[in-house]
Structure formats: C-alpha cells, structure tokens
Amino acid sequence: MDKINFLNAQWRSVFGGMDTHQPLFDKLIAHYQQPNRHYHNITHLYECFLWFDEIKDKLYQANLVAMALFYHDVIYDSKSRHNEQMSADMMKAELSGILDNTSTNIIYQYILATKNHHNFLPLHNKYKNDLDYLLDMGLAILGNNPQRFDEYQTQIRQEYAWVNCLIYKFKRKSVLKQFYDKDRIYLTDYFYDKLENRARENLKTTL
Numbered sequence: 001m002d003k004i005n006f007l008n009a010q011w012r013s014v015f016g017g018m019d020t021h022q023p024l025f026d027k028l029i030a031h032y033q034q035p036n037r038h039y040h041n042i043t044h045l046y047e048c049f050l051w052f053d054e055i056k057d058k059l060y061q062a063n064l065v066a067m068a069l070f071y072h073d074v075i076y077d078s079k080s081r082h083n084e085q086m087s088a089d090m091m092k093a094e095l096s097g098i099l100d101n102t103s104t105n106i107i108y109q110y111i112l113a114t115k116n117h118h119n120f121l122p123l124h125n126k127y128k129n130d131l132d133y134l135l136d137m138g139l140a141i142l143g144n145n146p147q148r149f150d151e152y153q154t155q156i157r158q159e160y161a162w163v164n165c166l167i168y169k170f171k172r173k174s175v176l177k178q179f180y181d182k183d184r185i186y187l188t189d190y191f192y193d194k195l196e197n198r199a200r201e202n203l204k205t206t207l
Helices: 003-014 022-032 042-058 062-071 083-095 101-113 128-138 146-159 165-180 189-204
Strands: none
Touching: 003 022, 003 042, 003 062, 022 042, 022 083, 042 062, 042 128, 062 083, 062 101, 062 128, 083 101, 101 128, 128 189, 146 165, 146 189, 165 189
16 A cells, blocks of 8 residues: 555545545645655655554544644745644644534644744643643654664755755754753653654764
8 A cells, every 4th residue: 555545544534434525635745745745745744644553542532633734744845934834734624524622623723833843731631641642652763673763864955955055964963962962762661662762862972
C-alpha cells in the first residue's frame, strides 16, 4: 500500500470505514504535496500514522488524535510563525458541521499545542494523555535511525534555504539544544522507552 492509500485508509477509519468527505482528504493531501515542503510533507504524515497505528489502543479518543495529526501541518510556510494557528483554523472551518463543537475544539487545541510541543492541559484532564502521545509522535523523528535523522536535517535545511547559512546553523543548533536540554524529550513512557536514548544520541551530533 502506498503512502496516500495508507493515509486514505486512516481517514476513512475516522468515519467508520466509509469513503466519507473524500474531497476534504484530497484537499488535505494536496497541501502536503506542495513543492516547498521537503520534510513537512506526505512522508512526515505517513510516519506519524505508522506510530499512530502502534499506539491508538492507548488513546482515550483516537479519532480526535488522528484528525489532529491530519491537520497539524496542513498549512506550512517556513517564513511564517502562524502555521499552527492557520492549520487549526482550516481544520475548524472544514470539520465544523461534520464533527461536534466539542470535538473540533479539542482538535483545535491539540494542533496549537504542536507549536511549542508543550502539553498545557491540567493533570486531571481526560485528554492530557492523548495530547502527550500526539506531541511525542510529532517528535518521533528525533529518535529515528541516524540515516533518517540526517535526512530529516537536510530536509529542514531545504525548507529554510532562504536563510543565511551561518544564521541557520546558529538558530537550528539553538532549537535542537532546547530538546536535548530537557529532562526528557518524550512525555509518554512508551516513546521514552523506545526513542529517548537514540534521540539524545542523534541530537548530540548536532551540538
């Protein structure tokens, strides 16, 4: 199964296995296939959903996490600081009337949380664990094998080709160091056990 068919199956699963709202999926995929995307593209979405398949049984409401994954990078421009906000807005505009308001509001907050990879929900909130998993899936690339991590680094540089080389190296190093300096990169024990050590080894090579 190729990546788009795999993702289409995930989309259909949210709607009970039916070919429902296919034009929305097609529009979504078109965004992820834009030529300015070297990392934030179909492959990134596909890799997120490979992880999703592994952990979905651990989630409180897996369908909401799935829709947050679909829309979390639907808008992406490396020159913009508002990608997450615009992605969340697009999600709400397209899914209002399809999903109930509570669901779209939760997905909206999930997408906004991916901006800083910070789970702002209180400990007692029943959605907090789901958001932890969503944020960890977004950072799973850091704990991939060294070859994929290097490819990821190259792809991010391509997306920021408009930035001066010295400035890029300084700022990129600063971003990655923020992750390396955390007590733990991954919020869930599942991703911590699987990826934490390798993520730190990968990040150490960039510092």
